[in-house]
Amino acid sequence: MFKYYPINMEETDGIIIENLRKVGCDIENEVTSLVQFTTEMVIEGVVKCLVSIQSDLQLNHRMPPNLPARYKLCMEIAKACKDVAGYKGDLGYETFLHGSQTEIRNVFTVIIQKLPKVNEQPIADSVADPFQYTMKKIQNDILRQLHQPWLPSFCNFSCDNSLPFHSIDLTKKAFNSSGKVPQLSTIPHTQLIPSLIEKHLSELAADKYKYKFSVRKVNIIKKEQELPVLAFNSRFSLIRLLQYAEADKKKKKPLPPPKPSHLSGVSKSKTEGPTVEEQCQQLTIIIENLEQDLNLKHTELADVTEEVAKMKSMIECKEAKQNAQRKELDRQEKLYALLPEAPAHLERMKTLLQSNQGKMAVLEEQWLEIKKPFDDEYQIWLLRHENSTGEKLKAALEHTVMSLRSIVEEIRTKEDTIQKLQTHIESMPPSVLTRTFYTQRILSIVANVKKQNEEMHRVLEDVKSVQREINSIQGKVERTFTVTDEIIFRMAKSDETARRIYKYLISLQSDCSDIQKLVKESGNLSREIKDLEDQAETELRKNIATKIRRLQSDLEQIRTENQILEERVGTTS
Missing domain, CATH: 1.20.58 (Methane Monooxygenase Hydroxylase; Chain G, domain 1)
Incomplete structure (x- = not known):
């Protein structure tokens, strides 16, 4: 069985009003719920929330005095709510001008969820005091300077006597502007150690190269x-x-001629390359x-x-x-082995075929004698089973009807108790509702939701099991009808009473199918009636009549404004 626990909307209204005040709406302390909101307050709150979400949005948060301008502004706000905040419900200008409390609450909840967090985008109006603003700026500057690394004055690159650094390849000789390489008799003290290291490295590389190729x-x-x-x-x-x-x-190439002794050192150095x-x-x-x-x-x-x-x-x-x-x-x-004795083989096959046919006839007669008593017993058990299944189905249907009635009565009693408790809570002063009360209320609501889910799952499982039983029983009934139809139809060929029984069976089958259809139609009708009742309740909650009255009054006001404008145009012309 289902249990419904309506939530008091004053808590959500308080959260919405608090967020609107943070955004910058001028809401008095006496306003505690959305019922006290006027059309101007609703439009101001929605526009300021949308601007805080998207700063480049150009919307006026003041209501214009002219009705067409109001309709135009409300249409622009509705479009912005769908584009910026992602509102997916039905939304139009009538929601803001003549909307009900639930519609306005839904719009505010969707927009407030899309508001930026405090750490993502701080609200500009929150820092209204200039003293606090300057102190905050000084604090940020001090923190930024503390996080920077400290350098002494002589390490600062912005000095007048500083020179840029560039590397020098010590293995290459310096080139002057005249094109002549200067002959250095001595190496300066600053370049002595690097030149020695470079020379040693070049010698090691040459030795390694020679060793590898050898x-x-x-x-x-x-x-x-x-x-x-x-x-x-x-x-x-x-x-x-x-x-x-x-x-x-x-x-193999011819050897070169020997060179003189005074050029032996030079020849050795030159012959190492060709090898x-x-x-x-x-x-x-x-x-x-x-x-x-x-x-x-x-x-x-x-x-x-x-x-x-x-x-x-x-x-x-x-x-x-x-x-x-x-x-x-x-x-x-x-x-080839069978060809010489072909006639004898044919005679043997004929005799075997005749003997098998005789045996088959005898076995068929014996099978019919054995089958007849079993068929009679099967028909008796089948009729008993039909009677028992019909009674069980009827009892199950009565049980389900009684359980549904008890569930409906319990729902009504629970709704009455909920209404009484709600009136009692509304009559209580607001000072009594402390934070612990709200937390307990939230926990009780969560527990009730869990119970509702468990009960819903249990009811669904019961419905599925009942549907399985109904399907299985329906299949059994159809199979029994078909079997009895075949048996009685065979017997009706030779017996007059069997023919009457067959007619009664056909009429019984048609009546049962009609009863089944009526039960299904009654269930569908009850479901449709329940859906229509729910729709009627939702329509009553929307207060369509009051909205129509407001629209009619707006229409009359527009007509009067049009008449005034026509008179002005006539007087000017």
Whole structure:
């Protein structure tokens, strides 16, 4: 069963009024609920909230004296509420001019939820005192200066005697404007240590470079010594030997003539470079030969794999053909073995067929004799089951009707008690309602909501179980009707009473279906009646009659204003 606990809206009205005061609305302390709000107060509060959400919004928060201007302003405010605040309900100019308390409350709750937080966008009107504003500014400046790092006066780059820093490459010689490199007899004291470190590093790099290429040369010589040992097993080894032979021929060059002794030091320094180049050429030739060998092996491997795949597919096809030929050969051998005695085999098959037909007839007669008593017993049990299921269905329907009536009565009693409690709370003075009272009220509302959810889930489960039972019973009834229809229809061919029973059965089936349809229609009608009652209650809450009266009064006022304007135009013309 459902329990409804209406919430007192004075709490929400207090929260809305407090937020409107923070935004900058001039609301008196005597105003405690939205009932006391006028149209001007509503428009001012909505416009100021929208401006605090979006600062570049151009809306007037003062009500114009002219009615068309009012309608235009209210339409602009409604559009801004949908665009800026994201209001998704029905909203128009009549909501602000002649709206009910609930509609205005819904609009304010949506807009106040979209207001920026204090840490995101502070409200400008909150700092109204200039003394507080200056003190806040001084505090911010002091905090900013404290967070900056401290530097002494001689480290400040904005001094007059400061020079910009730039790096110097010590390995390169300085170049003057005349184009001549100056010969330094001595290095200055400031550049002595960096020049020594740079020279030492260059010597170490040169030694490392020479050592690396000498090791590579030794490895190349070892490989060349190992090449003749290879066996001439394949064309790849022969190609490799030929390539190495060509490379050796290319390497062999005539030796230069000996140089004089006074130029021996210079020749040594010059011959070191070509040896390194020759080693690099030898390495490139060896790498190219190895790459060619690797490519040849890759191509040969690809060809071999393709040939293997082709051979495998051919073998599989031949095996499949061979198996099919073996099966065909076995079948033909069996047929050939049966050909000499074909008439005898035909006679045997005929005799077997006749004997099987006789056995089948005897078994059918025996089956009918055994089946007849079981069929009679089945019909008796079926009729009993039909009577019992109908009674159970009727009892279940009566039980559900009684439970629904009790639920409705309980809802009415609860609503009466709620109204009494609400009137009692309204009659209490506002000083009694402390913060603890509000917290207890909130906790009780949360507990009641949880109870409502649990009861709703329980009722839904009960409804689902009842619906399952009804569906299963309906299926059983339909199956029993079909079975009895078939049985009585067979019996009606030879018995007059069975024909009458068949007619009664058909009429009973039609009556039951009509009763079922009527029950469904009554349930649908009751549901529709309940929905219409809810709609009527909601329409009554909207106070449409009062809104229509206000609109009629506005229309009459507009007509009078139009007449006055027409008279003015006539007098001026």
